[in-house]
Amino acid sequence: MTSIHPETQHAEAALDHSKTHHQLGFWRKYVFSIDHKVIGIQYAITGLLFLFFGFCLMMLMRWQLAFPGRALPVIGKLFGESNMPGGIMLPEFYNQLGAMHGTIMVFLGVVPLGVGGFGNFVVPLQLGAPDMAFPRLNMASYWAYFLGGVTMLVSFFVPGGAAQAGWTSYPPLANLVPTGQTLWILGMLLLITSSLLGSVNFITTIIQLRAPGMSFWRLPFFVWAQFVTAFLLLLAFPALQAAGVMQLMDRVAGTSFFMPEGLVVSGQVAQISGGGSPLLWQHLFWFLAHPEVYVLILPAMGIVAEVIANNTRKPLWGYRPLVFSVMAIGVLSFVVWAHHMFLTGMGTAMSAFFQTTTMIISIPSVIILTCLLLSLWGGSIRFTTPMLFALAFLPMFAIGGLTGLPLGLATADIHLHDTYYVIGHFHYIVAPGSLFALFAGVYYWYPKATGRYMSSKLGHLHFWPTFLFMNGVFTPMLIQGMQGVQRRLFDGGETYYHAQDVLWLNEVMSWSAWGMALFQIPFIVNFFWSLKRGAVAPANAWDATTLEWAAPSPPPHGNFATPPRVYRGPYEYSVPQHEKDFLAQFDPDTGAPAPVTV
Amino acid sequence: MSEVIPYTVETRPDTGVNNVKLGIWLFLSSEVMLFGSLFAGYILLRVGNPQWGHGQSELSVPMATLNTAVLITSSVTMVLAWAACMERNFSRFRLFMASTVALGGVFMVIKYIEYSAKFHHGFFPSTSTFMAIYFTFTGLHALHVLAGMVVNGYFWLPGAKMFHSEPQRFANRVETAGLFWHFVDLVWIFLFPVLYLL
Amino acid sequence: MRQLLGLPELASAHGGEIDQMIVWVHLLMALMFVGWGVLFVYMLLRFRRKRHPVASYTGVRTRASSYTEWSVVVAEAVLLAGFSIPLWSERVDDFPPEDESVIVRVSGEQFAWNVHYAGSDGVFGRTSPALVDPASNPVGLDRSDPAAADDVTTVNQLHLPVDRPAIIHLSSKDVIHSFMLNELRVKQDAIPGLDIPLWFVPTVTTAEMRRRLGDEQFNYEIACAQLCGIGHYRMRGFLTVHPQQEFDAWLAAESTAATEVGGDDFWN
Amino acid sequence: MGTGSDLDLHEHIDVKKHVRTYIVVFVSLMALTLITVAVSYLDLSTGPAVALALLIASIKGSLVACYFMHLISERKLILVTMGFTMLAFFAVLLGPLLTEINEVGP
Numbered sequence A: 001m002t003s004i005h006p007e008t009q010h011a012e013a014a015l016d017h018s019k020t021h022h023q024l025g026f027w028r029k030y031v032f033s034i035d036h037k038v039i040g041i042q043y044a045i046t047g048l049l050f051l052f053f054g055f056c057l058m059m060l061m062r063w064q065l066a067f068p069g070r071a072l073p074v075i076g077k078l079f080g081e082s083n084m085p086g087g088i089m090l091p092e093f094y095n096q097l098g099a100m101h102g103t104i105m106v107f108l109g110v111v112p113l114g115v116g117g118f119g120n121f122v123v124p125l126q127l128g129a130p131d132m133a134f135p136r137l138n139m140a141s142y143w144a145y146f147l148g149g150v151t152m153l154v155s156f157f158v159p160g161g162a163a164q165a166g167w168t169s170y171p172p173l174a175n176l177v178p179t180g181q182t183l184w185i186l187g188m189l190l191l192i193t194s195s196l197l198g199s200v201n202f203i204t205t206i207i208q209l210r211a212p213g214m215s216f217w218r219l220p221f222f223v224w225a226q227f228v229t230a231f232l233l234l235l236a237f238p239a240l241q242a243a244g245v246m247q248l249m250d251r252v253a254g255t256s257f258f259m260p261e262g263l264v265v266s267g268q269v270a271q272i273s274g275g276g277s278p279l280l281w282q283h284l285f286w287f288l289a290h291p292e293v294y295v296l297i298l299p300a301m302g303i304v305a306e307v308i309a310n311n312t313r314k315p316l317w318g319y320r321p322l323v324f325s326v327m328a329i330g331v332l333s334f335v336v337w338a339h340h341m342f343l344t345g346m347g348t349a350m351s352a353f354f355q356t357t358t359m360i361i362s363i364p365s366v367i368i369l370t371c372l373l374l375s376l377w378g379g380s381i382r383f384t385t386p387m388l389f390a391l392a393f394l395p396m397f398a399i400g401g402l403t404g405l406p407l408g409l410a411t412a413d414i415h416l417h418d419t420y421y422v423i424g425h426f427h428y429i430v431a432p433g434s435l436f437a438l439f440a441g442v443y444y445w446y447p448k449a450t451g452r453y454m455s456s457k458l459g460h461l462h463f464w465p466t467f468l469f470m471n472g473v474f475t476p477m478l479i480q481g482m483q484g485v486q487r488r489l490f491d492g493g494e495t496y497y498h499a500q501d502v503l504w505l506n507e508v509m510s511w512s513a514w515g516m517a518l519f520q521i522p523f524i525v526n527f528f529w530s531l532k533r534g535a536v537a538p539a540n541a542w543d544a545t546t547l548e549w550a551a552p553s554p555p556p557h558g559n560f561a562t563p564p565r566v567y568r569g570p571y572e573y574s575v576p577q578h579e580k581d582f583l584a585q586f587d588p589d590t591g592a593p594a595p596v597t598v
Numbered sequence B: 001m002s003e004v005i006p007y008t009v010e011t012r013p014d015t016g017v018n019n020v021k022l023g024i025w026l027f028l029s030s031e032v033m034l035f036g037s038l039f040a041g042y043i044l045l046r047v048g049n050p051q052w053g054h055g056q057s058e059l060s061v062p063m064a065t066l067n068t069a070v071l072i073t074s075s076v077t078m079v080l081a082w083a084a085c086m087e088r089n090f091s092r093f094r095l096f097m098a099s100t101v102a103l104g105g106v107f108m109v110i111k112y113i114e115y116s117a118k119f120h121h122g123f124f125p126s127t128s129t130f131m132a133i134y135f136t137f138t139g140l141h142a143l144h145v146l147a148g149m150v151v152n153g154y155f156w157l158p159g160a161k162m163f164h165s166e167p168q169r170f171a172n173r174v175e176t177a178g179l180f181w182h183f184v185d186l187v188w189i190f191l192f193p194v195l196y197l198l
Numbered sequence C: 001m002r003q004l005l006g007l008p009e010l011a012s013a014h015g016g017e018i019d020q021m022i023v024w025v026h027l028l029m030a031l032m033f034v035g036w037g038v039l040f041v042y043m044l045l046r047f048r049r050k051r052h053p054v055a056s057y058t059g060v061r062t063r064a065s066s067y068t069e070w071s072v073v074v075a076e077a078v079l080l081a082g083f084s085i086p087l088w089s090e091r092v093d094d095f096p097p098e099d100e101s102v103i104v105r106v107s108g109e110q111f112a113w114n115v116h117y118a119g120s121d122g123v124f125g126r127t128s129p130a131l132v133d134p135a136s137n138p139v140g141l142d143r144s145d146p147a148a149a150d151d152v153t154t155v156n157q158l159h160l161p162v163d164r165p166a167i168i169h170l171s172s173k174d175v176i177h178s179f180m181l182n183e184l185r186v187k188q189d190a191i192p193g194l195d196i197p198l199w200f201v202p203t204v205t206t207a208e209m210r211r212r213l214g215d216e217q218f219n220y221e222i223a224c225a226q227l228c229g230i231g232h233y234r235m236r237g238f239l240t241v242h243p244q245q246e247f248d249a250w251l252a253a254e255s256t257a258a259t260e261v262g263g264d265d266f267w268n
Numbered sequence D: 001m002g003t004g005s006d007l008d009l010h011e012h013i014d015v016k017k018h019v020r021t022y023i024v025v026f027v028s029l030m031a032l033t034l035i036t037v038a039v040s041y042l043d044l045s046t047g048p049a050v051a052l053a054l055l056i057a058s059i060k061g062s063l064v065a066c067y068f069m070h071l072i073s074e075r076k077l078i079l080v081t082m083g084f085t086m087l088a089f090f091a092v093l094l095g096p097l098l099t100e101i102n103e104v105g106p
Ligand code: HEA
Pocket: A168, A293, A294, A296, A297, A339, A340, A358, A359, A361, A362, A363, A365, A366, A369, A370, A373, A394, A395, A397, A398, A400, A401, A402, A404, A405, A407, A408, A409, A413, A416, A417, A418, A422, A425, A426, A429, A430, C032, C033, C034, C036, C037, C040
């Protein structure tokens, strides 16, 4: 293989580019594209929009939580008499907002952005592959996701409004609420289909399309994270698929999969055959949903690892332990699900089992965090925008993860279950955790996708206030939860005596959330402004080592002008006796001794 | 598309498989989990219900036995169709593939007769948990049969063009379709005793 | 420590152990967070580009990290085996003898708690879903059953004697609710179709707690912790903990099978 | 493109032998089907009846998987994947049941 110079490659690729792309019309190129990069960007933009939408739902709820029963000025009346008569929110609307916030954030926001967006865009590039293994399947996967999203949005407009039984949709409640729930199930079935197609594609691509020289132990950590994530999606999602079909039958065909005999609903004996089990749903739901939470975090960890290695200018500390830890998380995440069900009447044996597995699965997380943390030691840290978000991820994930421990100990969970402590726990992981990592990813790979950097000034203006306000939203939740304030309360606890002492925090959280919204404006502006005006980035925008930086920016159809070859591990930064402070995977340089990874 | 995805047809030396083979097996993994979750539901509901409808007395065992035979036969014709492909014997391939599709059709017709008999006697999914499981599981399985018939039908008629241009690629595709078809058969092999005999 | 964490007042025998366990975990968490956090900030300062322009290829060589990880494993194992699992077993396996306890049936409905005492004969009357009438017979008690004659049912009012074990049989008429007594550290999902028993010993009477808090309005609340529909946020009942004699007097007075409906301010 | 690898050629040669195997498997499957139906009319008590029916079904399933789906001569990669799948399969199959059995209360 000849040496690969970004510049010459760019020229070659540009030629290639004009050849292949001429024939494709607008629709085939940008809408029904089968190019993994276009699909990745489609996923990412759709995901960001849904994140924003989910955030808007939440800001509405936060009004009601801060000022229960008060009319929302100006925009309140826009939501219609059936939702907010006179601008005052009804409980059924609050419940819709809550359920849909959870669903949208998890299934339509973070996962599509982390797996569909970054996974699609980056993984084939990092492998040195021309595309995903099944490009058409890839397109189908995006469109199934898109339809699923549309179904969820439409559900707000059917009689009775959207799903309102929580994102967990526990029956029998979910069997009794209005039509929106049926659309929720249909939407989920589409999203599940999308994820299954996607995960088959990812696994095949990673196993089959690695460039020559790219052995498994040379894969960037991000690819490993996506690999394990894909297995989680593949094996866990069908459980919800099955449960969804059963709930659909319960709702439309009158079966009783989840309803026992003798239900009395609003004073009437329910006309059903009975004989079902409400707990069956919970088992199947959590069999999916626990692995799903790791789907929310593993790609994020992958991004953080890439950004940290790049911005400390040194190899990741403990690459192998990191890889073994994600694998361990992958396997173990299938046997901890019932820690969400400790209070459903579990006996000692099973609760001991699930507590123990839950404690065990926290250990690989500790190892991952420790490795990432110790990677900083001896580095030469550049505080670029992606690095700021990646660094903030570490302590924020730590708070979220550590608060998982008391929840995982069943006896402590008696007090904390279904309180705001749980809400605080997982938001620390998914919001200033996953979301920050995703922001880091956007800033980091933006030059690859567009050929331009995002503004670092605006980036800082985005980061610092967001970091501050995130804690303003989520720390008070832990305090409220410790006091015993339950979650999903329409009035934020105003009715309850035991919530009175911490009620004032509701306003703090709401103002923080709205303040945070204000400081997303720099991000949105930056995102669009930099498309045309950002500083032009070279192909290897961050002096990085992994293969995506061997392709031109933006990479043409087919990615690499000459198929790349891999010579070494993914994080050879600051190799002794090498003149530059990085030695890329695709750099055939033979001057340096083959270093041994720690 | 000008660029070519490697290993769509030929096997990758270090993994020993091609993309399609790996892809279909991964897809089947998810199918295993789908039906696994359904069976988990069956077990939980059955154990929690002391008086359980006895399949034999509520469903038609002869019909189901016949259907089992039909599906197993179709699995054999499927695998023979693939063998014919490997031997590059086009007319034999056509014959076996046609039989596979036809047997799938027979299965569906018998299923239809069974369903209408149930409806006729006033048995609906809402009648009891047993009926709910019966209709849901066999319905989902029937959808799989239908999907398999569509795929097989495609390779039998319009898709068979490829036999002449890229025979090995075509054989791989038939093998892939076959793996799905055998899986559908395999699911039935478990559904049959669980629903009808126990 | 309890106050520092912001745990609520404590009013049950087992609650102390739960609190203690929560305190221990949070100590461990704080230790880990501060330990890693200090290291984190130190590294950010020491290894920033300005101060440390050339990165080291090998990074840190240390075994300290594995020792720390092993300590975390040990700490978690101690919490599990020493506290959580035995305490859980005490909650679900070691029920007090029935004749020494007060036995109550509680069932949730949208959006109220129905309470059912066996009355002086100690035998619960037969109940049936078909007999449920939301206004007059919320638990569906069969009045023709002789054992039902002296049964006491209330809505949203649970009364218990202090310092005596209470066994509650929890269920639900419609959807899943969660029975929560915050000050007693009790929480248990109420699931339709299941009868889940739980037990605890209240240790502080309502009157005593009022004195402690200096608040005459105080009442123990029965909260609902599981989303159960539009009225989830107001599905609130009350627990009154009496001295034994007072409780006996109350039960005797109620044993006339009268139904106490919506008496939220009954005890005030 | 389109040229078969060694593996494919190998299979090409073996097809005749394969076909014979398929027929044997087919006959066994049919026989086992009849056996399982016959056994179900024996009125065994629930325990043994379930065990026997599942045993026969498992044998039939393995025959289909091993021979029709060629698992018996499949690559390690596929076998490992299916191995993991089976672990998850048994987790979802048995986890809920075991938890249910351990439920407190009557
Ligand atoms: C991405 C999402 C995510 C992740 C990664 C986790 C991780 C963990 N979760 Fe969480 N969890 C959720 C999302 C997540 N969870 C959600 C969404 C819910 C609620 C669902 C609902 O009911 O709606 C939930 C609920 C939930 C419950 C149920 C609570 C209840 O309903 O009562 C439990 C109980 O065991 C639990 C436990 C844990 C544990 C032990 C971990 C462990 O894996 C955590 C391990 C991590 C650590 C231990 C951190 C170690 C780090 C350091 C030591 C480094 C320190 C570094 C610095 C300071 C720089 N979680």
